[in-house]
Amino acid sequence: MAGTLSSLNTALTALRFNRVAMDVAANNIANATTEGYARRRVEGTAIGAPAQPAMWSRYDGVGGGVATGATERMVDSFLDARARREHGAQSYLDVRAGVLRRVESGIGEPGDNGVAAAMAEFRSGWHDLANDPGGDAARSQLLARAETVAGAIRNQATNVATEQSDQRYRLQAMVSEVNTVASELAATNANVAVAKLNGTEAGTLLDQRDQLALRLSELTGSVATVRADGGLDVTVGGVALVTGKDAGAFQITGGVTASGGDDGLPVSLAVASGATTTMVPTGLRGEVGAVADLLTTTLPAYADGLSAFARTLADAVNAQHGAGYDIAGTAGQPLFSYDPADAAGTLTVALTDPDLVAASGVPGGGLDGSNADLLGVTGAADGDYQRLVNAFGTEVASVQRLSASQGLLTQQVDGAREQLSGVNLDEETVSMLQAQRAYEAASRVISVMDSVLDTLINRTGLLR
Amino acid sequence: MTTMRVTQNMLTDRSVSSLQLGLSRLATVQEQISTGRVLNRPSDSPTQTTAAMRIRSSIADQTQYVRNAEDGIGWLGTVDQTLAGMSDQVRRARELGLQGASSGTTSQTAREALATEVEQIRDGLLAAGNTTYLGRPIFGGVTPGATAFAASGAYVGVPGEVNRTIADGVKVRVDVAGTDVVGPDGASLFDDLDALVVSLRTGDTTGIRAGLGALEGRLEDLGSVRATAGARYSRIEQAAQRGRDAVLDLTTSLSEVENTDLPRAMVDLKMQEVAYQAALASTARVMQPSLLDFLR
Numbered sequence: 001m002a003g004t005l006s007s008l009n010t011a012l013t014a015l016r017f018n019r020v021a022m023d024v025a026a027n028n029i030a031n032a033t034t035e036g037y038a039r040r041r042v043e044g045t046a047i048g049a050p051a052q053p054a055m056w057s058r059y060d061g062v063g064g065g066v067a068t069g070a071t072e073r074m075v076d077s078f079l080d081a082r083a084r085r086e087h088g089a090q091s092y093l094d095v096r097a098g099v100l101r102r103v104e105s106g107i108g109e110p111g112d113n114g115v116a117a118a119m120a121e122f123r124s125g126w127h128d129l130a131n132d133p134g135g136d137a138a139r140s141q142l143l144a145r146a147e148t149v150a151g152a153i154r155n156q157a158t159n160v161a162t163e164q165s166d167q168r169y170r171l172q173a174m175v176s177e178v179n180t181v182a183s184e185l186a187a188t189n190a191n192v193a194v195a196k197l198n199g200t201e202a203g204t205l206l207d208q209r210d211q212l213a214l215r216l217s218e219l220t221g222s223v224a225t226v227r228a229d230g231g232l233d234v235t236v237g238g239v240a241l242v243t244g245k246d247a248g249a250f251q252i253t254g255g256v257t258a259s260g261g262d263d264g265l266p267v268s269l270a271v272a273s274g275a276t277t278t279m280v281p282t283g284l285r286g287e288v289g290a291v292a293d294l295l296t297t298t299l300p301a302y303a304d305g306l307s308a309f310a311r312t313l314a315d316a317v318n319a320q321h322g323a324g325y326d327i328a329g330t331a332g333q334p335l336f337s338y339d340p341a342d343a344a345g346t347l348t349v350a351l352t353d354p355d356l357v358a359a360s361g362v363p364g365g366g367l368d369g370s371n372a373d374l375l376g377v378t379g380a381a382d383g384d385y386q387r388l389v390n391a392f393g394t395e396v397a398s399v400q401r402l403s404a405s406q407g408l409l410t411q412q413v414d415g416a417r418e419q420l421s422g423v424n425l426d427e428e429t430v431s432m433l434q435a436q437r438a439y440e441a442a443s444r445v446i447s448v449m450d451s452v453l454d455t456l457i458n459r460t461g462l463l464r
Numbered sequence: 465m466t467t468m469r470v471t472q473n474m475l476t477d478r479s480v481s482s483l484q485l486g487l488s489r490l491a492t493v494q495e496q497i498s499t500g501r502v503l504n505r506p507s508d509s510p511t512q513t514t515a516a517m518r519i520r521s522s523i524a525d526q527t528q529y530v531r532n533a534e535d536g537i538g539w540l541g542t543v544d545q546t547l548a549g550m551s552d553q554v555r556r557a558r559e560l561g562l563q564g565a566s567s568g569t570t571s572q573t574a575r576e577a578l579a580t581e582v583e584q585i586r587d588g589l590l591a592a593g594n595t596t597y598l599g600r601p602i603f604g605g606v607t608p609g610a611t612a613f614a615a616s617g618a619y620v621g622v623p624g625e626v627n628r629t630i631a632d633g634v635k636v637r638v639d640v641a642g643t644d645v646v647g648p649d650g651a652s653l654f655d656d657l658d659a660l661v662v663s664l665r666t667g668d669t670t671g672i673r674a675g676l677g678a679l680e681g682r683l684e685d686l687g688s689v690r691a692t693a694g695a696r697y698s699r700i701e702q703a704a705q706r707g708r709d710a711v712l713d714l715t716t717s718l719s720e721v722e723n724t725d726l727p728r729a730m731v732d733l734k735m736q737e738v739a740y741q742a743a744l745a746s747t748a749r750v751m752q753p754s755l756l757d758f759l760r
Contacts, residue, residue, distance in 0.1 A: 032472065104505050110516035110722065120524030127528045127629065131535045132598065134608060327608075366606030366622045373629055376528075382521060390514045393506025400507065411481065415474060422471030426755040433759075 004456075006061060008449050013065030014442035017044050020068050021435035025428045032428075036211035038421040040203060043069030073203050074421050075210070077226055083413050084214055088221030088285040090410045093403035095290035096298075099163060100396045103302070106159035109389050116389075118152040119313075119382060121145050126376030129359045130369030134327070139354035142372075146335060150347045153310050157344035160303045164295060168256045171267070171291045175250055178219050178288065182234065182247040185212040189231030190245035196230045206230070216241075220250075221285025237280040239271045248273035255295060267292040298395070305388040307343040313381035314338055314347060324358030324371025332358025332371070479747040486740040493733045496724045503722045512721050519718045526710045529630055533704035536628035539638035540697040542597045547645070547690040550592045551683060557585045557657060558679040564664045565672045572667070579664040586657040590617060593646060600626075603642035612642045617654025619643055630703035636696055644689055646682075653682050 024042045031037040047064035108114040125145040129138040188209045195202035213224040213232045220241075224232045227244060234242040241248050248271040255267030269280040269292065284292060314336035321332040335357075337350040351357065361370030496502050506513045564578045593613045595602055604612035606624030614620045619642050626639040646653035656678040663671030 101505075101507075104507055107506060109506055110503055110513055110520060116517045116520060117524075120521050124524055124528040124531075127532055131532060131628065133606075134600070360606070362606065362624060364622070365608055366624055367600060367608050368606040368624050370625075370627065373627065373635070376629070377633075378521065378525065386514050386517050389506050389517065390510045393508075393510035393513050396505075396507035397510060414477075418471055418474045418477070419469045422469075422473045424469065424471040429755045429759070 004453070005449075006064065008446060010063070010065035011442045011445040011449065013047065013067065014445070015439060017042070017066045017068045018435040018439040018442065020071075022432055022439070024071055025432040025435065028423045028428045029425060029432075032423040032425060036207050036214075037423070038073045038075045038203075038207060038210075039423045040071045040073055042071050045069055071201065071203065073206060075206075076417075076420055079413070079417050079420065080210055080214075081224070083410075083417055084217035084222075084224060086406070086410045086413045087214060088217040090403075090406050091218040091287045092221060092285045092290045093399060093406050095287045096294065097396070097399045097403045099167065099290075099294055100298070100392075100399055103160060103163050103299070104392065104396050106156060107389060107392070113152075115149070115152040115156065115385060116382070118145070118149045119385070122149045123376045123378065126372045129357065130372035130376060133359040133367045133369040133372065136354055139327075139357050139359075142357055143349060143351060143354055146349045149313075150336065150349055153306065153313075153344050153347050157303065157306055157310075157342070160299055160306070161345065164262065164299050164303075165260070167291050167295055167299070168262065169260045171252065171256055171288065171295065172260060174219060174288050174291065175252055175269075178216065178241075178250045179247075181212055181215050181219065182242050182250065185209065185216065185232065185234065185242050186245050186247035188212060189227070189229075189242070192231050193229040193245070202230065217286060219286050220288045236269075236271065237284050239278045239280050240273070241271050243273075246273065251277075253277075253279070255292070266296040302388070302392055303344065305384075305391070307345075309381055309384045309388055310338065310344040310347045311340070312384055313379070314343065316379045316381060317375065320371065320375050321358050323361075324375075325360045325363045325365070326358045327355040327360075327365065329360075329363050329365030331363075332356070475750055479743075479750065483740070483743055483747065486736065486743050490733070490736045490740055493729055493736055497726070497729050497733060500724055500726075501722050502724050516718060516721045519714050519721065523711055523714045523718065525632070526707050526714060529632075530704050530707035530711065532628045533630045533700050533707060536630065536636060536638040536700045537697065537704065539597050539602065539626065539628075540693055540700060542595065543602050543638075543640055543693045544690060544697060546592050546595045546602065547640075547686055547693065550589055550645070551686045551690070553585050553589050553592070554653070554679055554683055554686065557582050557660070558676060558683070560585070561660055561664070561672055561676045561679065565669055565676060575664050575667055579661045582657060582661050582664060586617075586654060586661070589646075589653065589657070590615070593642065601642075602639055603645055605639070605641060613646070613654070617646075617652060617658070618649050619646075619652075628700065630700055631707070634703070636700050636703070638696070638700070640689055640693055645686065647685070656682065 020042050021044075024040050028039050044066045047067050049059040049061065053059040109116055111117065122142075122145045125138075125142040129135075129142050132138045188205055192202050192205045192209060194200075195205055209232055213222075213234060216222045216234055216236075217224070220236045222234045222236045222241060224234045227233055229244070231244055232242070233240065233244065236250070239248075241250060250269065250271055253268045253270045254265040255263065257263050266282075268282070269284070269288070270277050271280060272278075282292070282296075283289070317336055318334040321335045324332045326332055333356060334350050337348055339346040357372075359372035360366055360368040361374070362368045495504060503509060503512055503516055560578050560582050564575055590613055593603055594611045596610065599610075601607065601610065601612040601621065604621030606626065607620070607622040609620065612619065612621040621642050623641060623643075625637050627635040628638050629635050643649075643652075647655075656675060660672065660675035660679070662668075663675055
């Protein structure tokens with residue numbers, strides 16, 4: 001037979017368990033909107049017969065109450081890994097789309113103020129000059145329009161160069177953020193391992209660990225794997241950045257100088273841990289990957305296209321201009337000048353004297369306009385520019401589409417995580433009420449037992 | 465059956481993101497209406513952007529061709545009027561020559577009067593030959609100077625064509641070479657008139673008759689030059705009209721490519737507005753209730 005007082009003990013376990021359940025519900029409610037908080041649940045297990053009560057004895061009770069198990073974090077490591085991957089891809093596309101949109105808005109096509117409009121005006125300036133080869137007004141107007149074309153092209157080149165410079169600073173800032181987050185994660189890993197060893201509740205540390213790993217993935221598209229001691233190991237492009245309690249130093253090894261300048265090399269990154277430095281392969285995701293790609297490929301490609309177009313334009317105009325004769329009858333000098341290293345950024349009008357514009361096709365100073373007429377013909381440069389704008393527009397549109405569709409995927413994964421880990425206030429209210437009622441009932445059990453024992457002890461054998 | 469677990473945070477996130485989506489759609493339509501354009505940046509439609517850039521370039525070219533043609537019309541108009549005036553004067557000189565020839569016996573005084581008038585006609589023709597349009601002598605070719613003929617009647621222009629581009633690769637000559645109008649130096653209209661004056665003064669009837677024949681030939685030359693110029697005039701006029709039509713057509717095409725279809729955009733705007741309001745209303749209703757409202 002079970003002991004008379006065992007029911008009191010059963011009620012006591014119930015009181016303890018339900019108090020913990022109420023604590024957990026209260027904590028969940030308190031953290032309902034905390035970023036990175038995964039809801040907790042306390043596991044109760046019924047206490048039954050011991051597997052081996054004692055030598056030569058048997059257990060004949062009905063159960064000994066409830067054992068308060070560990071509080072469980074409602075997370076799924078598979079979903080977490082998935083979320084890290086999708087967030088890495090999302091931040092890559094978002095950064096890329098944001099920067100490209102900004103560069104695109106500086107192009108100003110199709111419109112009345114872009115390079116194409118300036119080129120059309122330039123052409124019609126040549127026609128006006130052909131109509132009036134001796135007119136000072138037509139000559140000055142032509143030079144002014146040539147300056148407008150050069151200015152519009154320089155303006156775009158400056159926009160791209162400024163964006164590149166901004167992105168180099170941004171890359172430096174991001175690399176230092178990666179290092180901060182990585183060392184925080186390493187410290188958290190150490191704390192998690194200690195907490196696991198001495199059996200302390202590690203939920204908050206694990207929340208922090210997951211959040212730091214997610215931020216690292218957003219920054220670099222890194223991959224995290226769970227260690228046996230509860231920490232997370234992080235690799236960036238296959239190179240270990242965080243291993244247990246040790247974090248390597250993420251650093252820029254090429255493409256950006258220490259002062260944020262351009263050293264002419266493609267962007268390269270490395271992780272230094274101890275004495276060894278391992279190069280990170282190209283093709284990273286995340287914000288760092290996006291900026292590295294922009295700096296190495298996308299922005300230089302547009303700048304080069306713009307320079308090639310500026311060169312074609314200047315060379316074609318200069319060649320035709322040289323075939324003509326100015327108002328004094330001498331052969332035309334180059335109209336545009338540029339530095340071959342950066343044609344678009346340095347394109348300027350070399351002539352200042354309107355009389356030096358070579359409108360005439362015949363030597364000797366006649367008022368002929370045939371060379372101006374030839375200069376007013378649409379050249380190959382116009383097509384080059386249209387192709388350049390078209391290619392850039394296509395790239396921006398495609399990145400925006402990719403970013404939007406990746407957004408749906410990311411949202412879906414975040415939704416799935418929230419579905420598992422998020423706090424539902426109604427649910428918590430219900431479990432709190434449940435625990436409250438159970439607590440009340442357990443208290444009632446105690447008072448019932450009390451009165452039973454009172455009857456047994458104080459009233460047994462009393463006749464009156 | 466498993467029901468999906470929904471949390472307050474999910475509701476909040478979803479509401480916020482769908483409100484954002486609705487608002488951004490509203491902003492897109494609003495941008496299209498307020499700017500009047502569907503192409504505001506290349507990525508709105510890269511292909512259409514290229515088309516728009518090409519059309520804009522063509523519009524600029526065609527507008528310029530029309531301007532060129534209008535300038536050419538001015539030139540050729542002046543050429544035509546000048547040639548007409550010159551023909552009249554040559555005809556008058558011929559009449560005077562005829563008078564001199566038929567009245568070969570008339571007095572020296574009368575012939576002197578005829579000669580003086582022919583001299584005046586020669587000066588008039590010289591002035592006509594130096595007619596300018598916008599400061600340039602119309603028969604002077606590409607001369608930078610102000611005259612095509614010297615006082616002696618010698619051609620001082622610089623041979624060369626004054627052309628106007630009236631369409632892509634199509635040029636029309638808008639001047640007439642001075643030597644085509646009056647003939648080459650040494651055998652020009654002015655030389656003929658000089659000879660006629662001398663013949664009139666001396667009463668050389670054979671000389672006068674030869675001069676009359678030469679003037680007859682000059683009239684024919686002037687007529688044919690004028691006919692050529694007239695043909696060019698009508699050609700350039702047609703080209704100007706074609707250019708104006710092309711500008712109109714191209715502007716319409718550009719508008720089709722670039723501009724917002726307003727009625728459609730307004731309907732879109734209304735739809736997006738309704739959708740946004742519905743999202744707002746449903747969000748307000750979903751966010752309100754809680755189990756706590758129903759517990760004592």
